[in-house]
Amino acid sequence: MNTDFFALGGHGLYVWGSYLVTALVMVVEIVLLRHRRRQAVEILQQEAELAEEITKSNESTS
Amino acid sequence: MSTAAVLLETRELGARRGNVELFSGLSFAVTEGELLTVRGPNGSGKTTLLRMLCGLGEPSAGSILWRGEAVAAFDTALRQGVIYFGHATAVKDELTAIENLEFGLALAGLPADNAVVEEALRQVGLYARRQVPARRLSQGQRRRLGLARLLLAHQPLWLLDEPGAALDRQGLALLAQTVAEHLLRGGAALVSTHQDLGIPAARARELLFQ
Amino acid sequence: MSTAAVLLETRELGARRGNVELFSGLSFAVTEGELLTVRGPNGSGKTTLLRMLCGLGEPSAGSILWRGEAVAAFDTALRQGVIYFGHATAVKDELTAIENLEFGLALAGLPADNAVVEEALRQVGLYARRQVPARRLSQGQRRRLGLARLLLAHQPLWLLDEPGAALDRQGLALLAQTVAEHLLRGGAALVSTHQDLGIPAARARELLFQ
């Protein structure tokens, strides 16, 4: 029964190809999203340090 | 003279670029006949301020008033009353000095009568090269072309960003004289500079950044 | 000191642009440790001369000698011994200050070790902005990036075209100091300028145009 279900009358490749790729792009989207968030937080922290440096260097020159 | 009308006023003006605050809480007024020199180290925000005042770019805080009324970026009233002369000279390489000046004046809403244009070119020392395509002009000659436009401008407020750049001694003298005459006619000027331009002015103030 | 080697020499050099003769019969020599300041009004041919000397463009008359040997445009010997710093800063908007300096040094055939690069940026006051894309730098900050390259250059001859443009007071002082140290190390410099740069030099001469 199982093989029948997956074969889908000989068109399994097409149907499963559709569903699997859909699942895949969804996973890719989620992964990219997590990456984006993590990078944003990272840059935020870096820039906080940088901004501090700039204000410090401004104070020291003026 | 103390009752001269206020042309431009800023209230608690602030600018940030990226996540750096360039300046904040900047309040000043420019009245007719007044020269305001903006000074400060490289990257302190002089150019940013001038561009903001002429309507290129919005302040991050505070407001700008033109003749007492608040104005937004690209405001019509500002566009009629202000001339901005910045790093970019707006000189077209393909056009001759004469054509450049004529089109430049027309764009600034100023009459561009031929005789007057030639006289202005003579004053800035470009008369001999008036028919040469601007691509062949030297760095200083291009700046002089911009100076020629100022000679003929009658907008009440001039915003000049490092107008002395690339000018030789005689060019600097001409610049100083042009601005001084503008002030005498009741105009006002905001000038950012690193050099000493030596502009004679009845009322001159300095705005110091950092 | 009077036996210092001649680095660059010109013989009866002439330049014409279009049908105008900018200069002709120009003969001079630059020796090690010498500062030659080029002065003259706008459009007199200072930029043209400097570009010719570094190999960008051929003279209309006369010849250029590098360490005694005649050189043509884009000569290899010239390219190894000369650094040219002109109006265009060769700064890439997309790259950060650090990347700009590293690639710039590598292109000039200079070692670009990370610690040295950061130290140079600190000296020109760009350390805090070393990771900022250059498009966000102000006019003066871009020039300072060029200055940083000079700090690390050990080519014997420097050709500087209005190096003081857009620099603030502190930037000018740094420039003067950098050139002075280069002269002390036995280098030579040809500098065109309208300002007074105040570079301390044991042997300084002026070349006056028109």
Next chain:
Amino acid sequence: MTEREFFGPGEAISWALRRDLRLALRSRGELGVALLFFLIVVSLFPLSVNPDPKLLRTIAPGIAWVSALLATLLALGRLFNNDYADGTLEQMLLSPLPLPGIVGGKVLAHWISTGLPLVLVSPLVAVQFGLGGGELGVLMVSLLLGTPILSMLGAIGAALTLGLRAAPVLLALLVLPLYVPVLIFGAGAVEAHASGLGAGGHLSLLAAGTLLAGLATPWATCTALRIAYE
């Protein structure tokens, strides 16, 4: 020290038109060059496919139109970019002349120096591909009515990509999808005529499109230009 109060759009249009045409003429051959590009691209196709006359006749209108699209696109690069780089564009934004007028004049000049020459040269395409007189007529009218839309829509894209590093390719990416209806109706007009259906419908749609675009796009372009300066 008084400001002049009012500047009409006519003044702005004529200023921009005169200036941009002068510039186009000044860089000698700029007009001819855009046109030659069109002809070269058109000629590439017969070289790249089997040169069977019947096949060529079938694909001729499509190829003429695609080449027109690409020629316009290529020329869009110089619509605002030079003015942006040398600071003239910021002076335009600060000018008392009304910006939509200036933009309108510039786009008109762009069309006169790019679109119009294509119309005039299209008979050559007809000869290359063996098109009949009636088809040629329809092709010319469709180009005449359709190319202004290309210039106007393209101006929005050019303004949006101002000063970006990847501008030329990005511009193509933004603008080409928007060109699709013009392409379909333009090339479709010739085919409809050839198959005896009559090109009237297609052509009147193109005309309507030109009018609509003329009303709507200058404002979009002005907004986009101002956005470029924040």
Next chain:
Amino acid sequence: MTEREFFGPGEAISWALRRDLRLALRSRGELGVALLFFLIVVSLFPLSVNPDPKLLRTIAPGIAWVSALLATLLALGRLFNNDYADGTLEQMLLSPLPLPGIVGGKVLAHWISTGLPLVLVSPLVAVQFGLGGGELGVLMVSLLLGTPILSMLGAIGAALTLGLRAAPVLLALLVLPLYVPVLIFGAGAVEAHASGLGAGGHLSLLAAGTLLAGLATPWATCTALRIAYE
């Protein structure tokens, strides 16, 4: 105060390659965008003609190749222009690193960011036009062998038109005629395969062309660059 005497071409190539690829990556999506341009142009053709599958299959190789030509051409604009405008190019000419190496590295970077992606995306074209597997294979190989020639020849044109106002169009005008042989052999390879003649001859000619161009064009490009500075 001593000069280093010798700089090899390897140093120059790697400098230019690293820098230009870094720049391409930095302006995010520049790679993807050139590729999308190719796909969009390819898709325009079916919209402009009768979308009859048989007709489409016939013109597919030609269209893919013409689009590849145009995509390369469009991307040529950024090969030297930016460096010219900001003064980096004059520093390259004055650099002790050998200029042919620098130019070679830049052209290589251009191909990697423009030509190579086209090869990789060509299967999509096959799907759109209903090409078979064998034809697709030949199309990919022909693109792989032919696009480097396009980049190399294009570099000469880009150098010659440096700083001219009408540069993009003029560049097209100079370069497209030079591209004709590549187009004929490239598109011809696929057609030869489809008609059962075998694509071997065409492909080996393309390979030979790539080698020849690799030897000759860097020097021509260097000369052209020096001419641009008088």
Next chain:
Amino acid sequence: MNFYHYAAPATFYPLAGKLWPWFAAIAALLGLIGLYIGFVVAPTDAQQGEVYRVIFIHVPAAWMSMFIYLVMAGYCALGLAFKTRLSAMMASALAPTGAMFTFVALWTGALWGKPTWGTWWAWDARMTSELILLFLYLGFIALQSAIEDPRRADRAGAVLALVGVVNIPIIYFSVKWWNTLHQGASVSLTAAPKMAETMLWGMLIMALAAWAYAIAMSLLRVRAIIIERERQTEWLVEALEAER
């Protein structure tokens, strides 16, 4: 308790943080139900056999691709008119998800076309305009990522999206007209009433799942965008601390 209150990134950031898990859960639940209906409940189609089961992903994806573009354009209009930062951020947050659904519609359509029509691709009106829609999405994303300054990116993207939304119907009808002049690709499902009903339910439930998924994704993405944009604001630093 007004609109502007929730339109402030500072209030919306935590709100989105609370909301997204709910939508994700709804998406997962409805997705499972939809798949169950699609693969177990729905019978084999008499004409097409099993391959029609692609419909349960294809149609919802196609719907979402168009719907998301409309919503995006709506946010863009709001952002341009009222300069509300959040609506511009929502527009940028929706674009990648919209592009994803467009891609899925194209992909599943192609996989469906091969066994039923014998070709992966045909230049039919719907398919072609879906392809152009993908180009429009990618253009929007490419433009926004090419512009560094977020304010300019927002506003430039907004102009583009609005021009695009005016064009979509024009493109659709032009393509349709162009195509039907020549041919019409037709395909039908054997619409036994019971079959049609299960199918409709399956499609509807999957569409709702896709909808919930899109909302969850855009909420998540808008949170990332807020972090990118708001940078040095104190509330953000605090909010991030609190989440850690």
